[in-house]
Amino acid sequence: MSNDVAKHEKTPLLSIRGLTKSFGQIKAVDNVSLDVFPGEVVGLIGDNGAGKSTFLSLLSGYNKKDRGDFYYKGEKVSFSSPRTSRRNLKIEMVYQNLSLAPDLAVWQNAFLGEEVRRFGVFLNAPKMIEKTARVLKTLNSKVRPTDQVGALSGGEQQLVAISRALLFSRDLIIMDEPTAAISVSKIADVLKLIKDLKADGKSIILVSHRLEDILTVADRIVVFAHGKIRDILVNQNLSIEDLVRVMFQDRSVKKGES
Structure with missing residues (x-):
């Protein structure tokens, strides 16, 4: 049995169902559902304006959802602020700034x-x-x-x-562009840290425009577009070109399962 199949038989650490957030007439996050498993690194990619930042703000409690549910280790939970996100969902957000x-x-x-x-x-x-x-x-x-x-x-x-x-x-650490503001020589240290945290059982959501970083550490890669999840790819034999094709609507890359 492959590690990916075995992992997906576990109870998710965090389950997100039907998450939706609008600003006026703009649906920034549109009916998003996603599972994050224990000890998993999930890469989050997408073009500017794809909905990634709003999605993170809903997970961290800085914005309030319009609709949707959160389940932590199978139990439905709710929160209304960054403090309760940390306490109820055990989420820590590491911002780009x-x-x-x-x-x-x-x-x-x-x-x-x-x-x-x-x-x-x-x-x-x-x-x-x-x-x-x-x-x-x-x-x-x-x-x-x-x-x-x-x-x-x-x-x-x-x-x-x-x-x-x-x-x-x-239990879950969200890292928003962790290598964007550091020297090239230090990028490897941050990626090693992510691998070490995973080995210690932590789950990571990694958001980065550096697709090579995503490919280095992610188990699965979630592609956002227009507030929706366009694809979820298992990170096996993928290239930067593969990710770019999926980001910009080429469906030729085989899709993984969420």
């Missing part, structure tokens, strides 16, 4: 909005520094918890953003 506070230390960014307190009042800085150091060590990072984020490289800042997912045991 990283949404980090450059003037704060690494540990402060890692726990921003979810600080550990003593007696419910006082910040427990030593505890947060200790936990941040432990997570950074698992990421094989030389970054220190007390380093100022603004002084770090783009790749190191990616690690800081991802460390939140590990600190709070997120």
Whole structure:
């Protein structure tokens, strides 16, 4: 039995059914259904305006759906904000602009909005520094918890953003263009990190215009167009040319199963 078939016999980590979102007369996400399985990397591609960003904003709770349902490990769940998306769906969103506070230390960014307190009042800085150091060590990072984020490289800042997912045991990490703002020499480090997270049982949704990155790490590739899923491809012997053909409506590439 192939790994892909075996994987699809598992209960999905996250199931999305009939997800729809309109802005006025424009249907940005149109009746989208998708399963994401444990320990799977799903690549998300599509031309500009295909609906990818709106789709991510619905998953992360920054926009509210018009219709549709979410199921986490088979149980129907609901949420209305990024905080409840993190807690109810165990989703961590790593944005292209990283949404980090450059003037704060690494540990402060890692726990921003979810600080550990003593007696419910006082910040427990030593505890947060200790936990941040432990997570950074698992990421094989030389970054220190007390380093100022603004002084770090783009790749190191990616690690800081991802460390939140590990600190709070997120099951699904959404990475929006993680290699867009870093040097070519650091791209391989981010892709290795994605593979390491997958090996640790995490699920990843990777959005990238760098199709070579998608082909390097994705198990399945979801092609968005006009707010809909045009195709879901199993990443076996695919080329960049194959992906471009599907993105721009050539149906000659064999479609995988969702």
